[in-house]
Amino acid sequence: MAATSTPPDADPGPSDTHPAPPGSGRGAYDTDTLPAGTDAPLPDADTPPSGASPVPAGTKPAGPDAGSAPSFPMERVCPYQMPPGYARLRQEGPVSRVSLYDGRQVWLVGGYAEGRALLLDPRLSSDALHPGFPHLTARQAQQQRAQRIVLPLVGADNPQHARQRRRVASAFGVRRVAALRPEIERAAERLIDAMLAAGGPQEGAPEAHGPQEGAADAAVPEGGTPDDGGQEHRRAELVGDYAMPLTFATTFAALGVPPEDRRWFADASRRMLSPPRDDGDGAPEEAFAEIRRYLIDLITAREEHPGEGLIDDLIAHRAADPGLSRDEVAMTCVVLLGGSESTATTLASAVLVLLEHPEQLRELLAEPALLPTAVDELTRLASVADGLPRVAVADIPVAGRTIRAGDGVIVSTMLMNRDPAVWADPEAPDVRRAAGRHAAYGHGIHSCIGQILARAELEIALATLFRRFPALRLAVPAGQVPGHAPYVQQGGVARLPVTW
Numbered sequence: 001m002a003a004t005s006t007p008p009d010a011d012p013g014p015s016d017t018h019p020a021p022p023g024s025g026r027g028a029y030d031t032d033t034l035p036a037g038t039d040a041p042l043p044d045a046d047t048p049p050s051g052a053s054p055v056p057a058g059t060k061p062a063g064p065d066a067g068s069a070p071s072f073p074m075e076r077v078c079p080y081q082m083p084p085g086y087a088r089l090r091q092e093g094p095v096s097r098v099s100l101y102d103g104r105q106v107w108l109v110g111g112y113a114e115g116r117a118l119l120l121d122p123r124l125s126s127d128a129l130h131p132g133f134p135h136l137t138a139r140q141a142q143q144q145r146a147q148r149i150v151l152p153l154v155g156a157d158n159p160q161h162a163r164q165r166r167r168v169a170s171a172f173g174v175r176r177v178a179a180l181r182p183e184i185e186r187a188a189e190r191l192i193d194a195m196l197a198a199g200g201p202q203e204g205a206p207e208a209h210g211p212q213e214g215a216a217d218a219a220v221p222e223g224g225t226p227d228d229g230g231q232e233h234r235r236a237e238l239v240g241d242y243a244m245p246l247t248f249a250t251t252f253a254a255l256g257v258p259p260e261d262r263r264w265f266a267d268a269s270r271r272m273l274s275p276p277r278d279d280g281d282g283a284p285e286e287a288f289a290e291i292r293r294y295l296i297d298l299i300t301a302r303e304e305h306p307g308e309g310l311i312d313d314l315i316a317h318r319a320a321d322p323g324l325s326r327d328e329v330a331m332t333c334v335v336l337l338g339g340s341e342s343t344a345t346t347l348a349s350a351v352l353v354l355l356e357h358p359e360q361l362r363e364l365l366a367e368p369a370l371l372p373t374a375v376d377e378l379t380r381l382a383s384v385a386d387g388l389p390r391v392a393v394a395d396i397p398v399a400g401r402t403i404r405a406g407d408g409v410i411v412s413t414m415l416m417n418r419d420p421a422v423w424a425d426p427e428a429p430d431v432r433r434a435a436g437r438h439a440a441y442g443h444g445i446h447s448c449i450g451q452i453l454a455r456a457e458l459e460i461a462l463a464t465l466f467r468r469f470p471a472l473r474l475a476v477p478a479g480q481v482p483g484h485a486p487y488v489q490q491g492g493v494a495r496l497p498v499t500w
Contacts, residue, residue, distance in 0.1 A: 068097075069096075069097040069098050069099040069105050070085050070088060070089065070098055070099065071098065071099050071100075071101075072098035072099065072100060072106075072108060072136070072387070072410065073136055073386075073387060074086065075484075076483055076484075076491040077483075078483075079349055079352060079382075079481065079482075079483035079484075079491060079492055079493045079494075080349045080352065080353055080381055080382045080383075080491070080492075080493075081427065082414055082415070082418060082427075083491075086110075086412075086414070086415060086418075089108060089110055089412075089415065090110060090415065090418075093111070093399060094109065094110060094111020094113070094114040094115075094398075094399045094419075095107060095108070095109050095110075095111065095114060095398055095399045095401050096108050096110070098410070100134060100135075100136065100408075101136070101137055101138050102138065102141075104134075104408070106134045106407065106408030106409060106410060107401075107403055107407055107408065107409045107410070108410050108412060108415075109398070109409060109410070109411045109412065109415075110412045110415025110416060110419070111399065111415075111416070111419060111421075112416045112417075112419035112421065112422045112439065113419075113421075113422075114398055114399050115411045115412070115413070115415075115416045115439060115443070116416075116439070116443045116444075117398070118390075118396070118398065118409065118411060119388065119411060119442060119443040119444035119446070119447075120443065120444045121396060122157075122158070123392055123393055123394040123395075123396050124390040124391070124392055124393070124396070124409060125157050125390060125391050125392075125393050126154065126155055126156065126157055126161075126389075126390060126446060127150065127155060127156075127157060127391065128144050128150045128155045128389075129144065129148065129149075129150060129155075130391045130393075131406070132391040132392070132406040132407060132408055133389065133390075133391045133408065134389045134390075134391065134408030134409065134410055135389070136387065136389065136410075151331055151334070151335050152164050152328060152331055152332045152335055153165060153168075153332065153335055153446075153449070154335060154446070158445060161445055161446070162445070164332070165445070165449060167313070167314055167317045167324075167332070168310060168313070168314070168332060168336070168449060169449065170313060171254055171309070171310035171313055172254070172449050172450050172451075172452055172453050173452065174452060176254070177452045177453050177456050180250065180253060180254060180453070180456070181456055181460065183249075183250070183253050184246070184249075184250050184456060184457055184460045184461075185460055185464065187245075187246055187249045187250065188242075188246055188460055188461055188464040188465070189464060189468075191241065191242050191245055191246055192242070192464065192465065192468045192469075194241070195236040195241050195242065196234070196468075198236070198241075199234035199235055199236050199500075233475075233499045233500075234499060234500055235475050235497060235498065235499045236497075236498055236499075237495050237496065237497055237498075238348055238351060238496035238497075238498050239344065239345075239348045239493060239494065239495050239496050240495070242347075242461070242465065243344040243345070243347040243348045243461070243496075244270075244340075244341070244344040245266065246344070246347075246457065246461055247339075247340040247341070247343045247344040247347070247457055248262075248265075248266045248269060248340045248344075249262065249266075250340070250453065250457055251336065251337060251339065251340040252265060252266070253309070254309060254310055254336075254453065255309050255310050255311055255333055255336065256302075256307045256308060256309015256310060256311045256312055257298070257309070257311075258298075258307075261294075261298075265291070265294070268287045268290050268291050268294075269287075269291065269337055269340070271283050271284065271286070271287035272284050272287035272288045272291055272334075272337075273337070273338070273341050288334070291334060291337075292327075292330050292331070292334065295311075295329075295330035295333050295334070296326050296327060296330050298311065299311060299314075299315060299326045299329050299330060300326065302315055303315055310333065310336070311329070311333060314329040314332060314333075315329065336450070339448075339450045339453075339454065342384055342385055343450075343454045343457055343458065345382075345384045345492035345493060346378075346379055346382050346384045346440075346454070346458065346492070347457070347458055347461050347462070348492065348493040348496045349378070349381075349382035349384060349492050349493050350375070350378035350379070350382060350458065350462065351462070351465065351472075351496060351498075352474075352478070352481060352493055352496060353378055353381060353382065353429050354378070354429075354462075354466075355472070355473060355474050355478075355498075356474075356478050357429050360374075360429050360430070360431050361466070363431055363432070364431050364466075365466060365470065368463065370431050370432065371459050371462065371463055372455070372459060373431065373432060373433070373434065373435070373436075374431035374462075375455055375458045375459050375462070376433075376434075376435040376436045376438060376455075377429060377430060377431055377433045377435040378429065378431075378458075379435075379438060379440045379441075379454075379458070380417045380423075380433075380435040380438035380439075380440055381417070381429050382440070382492065383413055383414035383417050383439075383440050383491070384440070384491060384492040385413070385440075385491075386412055386413050386414040386415075386491060387410045387411070387412055387413070388410065388411040388413065388442060388446070389408070389409070389410050390408075390409045390410070390411065391406070391407070391408055391409065392404065392405050392406065392407045392408075392409060393405060413439040413440055413442065414491075416438075416439035417438050417439050417440060422437075423435075441454075469498075469500045471500055472498055472499075472500050473498065473499060473500070474496075474497070474498060474499075475497035475498055475499040476497050481493060481495070481496060481497075482494040482495055
């Protein structure tokens, strides 16, 4: 029997010791669950939290030279391009120093070769409980200290991580993703049907815009007609109307959430993944608790009445591993929800790139076989999440520097994806570029477990969108497209108004 769509009010007990939801502390979310990279939230405080512990041993406190280290994370101006401050980091070489919200200095690794080598190095740990772990915001640090536990997968090192990953690997393998493709295709078609039905003629709709100054042929193939004079414009907001619901629907299907519960689950997931407000609003934490209670009830029900999905795979693992609790199964599912928002933001960012570069879109429309290559390139360029936090557990020599045991380390996937030693003209999109080696899915044991699914979603979503809307174009100037999606604290498109 499926769990009810309204989660019970019963307290799940010991599970309350688990971390707060991803929107309120994203340091726990790395590439195990984020198809486009990993966590790099913008600072939500300029000062350390009240009662903050001293700077961890093995790190350099802010001293006379603290001003020489730029602050991190940095805000993007363009949703899919590097923050302006990254130019300085690149000039300093593959390894440099940056300052976090509390003045603590940590290592920032941006070289492609150096980043890949370090992500394979067991001397770097993902343990967010380590005193030297580089939390990127005051809120993250405060919550981690209070909760004293990390999420499955993302905060585990081997051998624990290997055991956890084996439990979920089959749900994101080639065969399971191939079985999901028809459902993804149907969902994409339904969402576009809804956009057409709701987009209706817009009275006084603003002029459509293309690259930079609003060239009218932004997304129109050669010879197309961008604006038919008296034709009425129809509009949609692509993040909320297409990208987010599509990726949520796919994740729910992969998990095995009953169809009748998915509308509630989507709403709760959005609330859970939303960034915290300055007024201390507890909506993310409340939604997190609701989802955890719901999942524990669903797991209990599915033990008696099995279904098909990752939840059922994990229940089967419980039979062979009594130490795997219902709560850990539930928390593993919560972790995997993080991939939905990141893939959705990558999709919206990819559409923006194509609409700003109509010559690339024309090539793609003229040669659909380029789609898998284009998806890799657009994912590389977007680098939605940027900054894999780690802590050194032993000294590590790299690029003529020495990372000391206890030092915080942040590997920048965006800088890796822009390394001119690897990528020719790295800032420019090229749908013919062989970009499959990009770092947006991470590398090493924490590389994105959902990357096969993410690629399938992006391929299907882009193909369906531009087949149904061959004359899609921006409804606002490109420079007015807001960044920092409401459910993603990393870079990316927040809202994408389009018209056709």
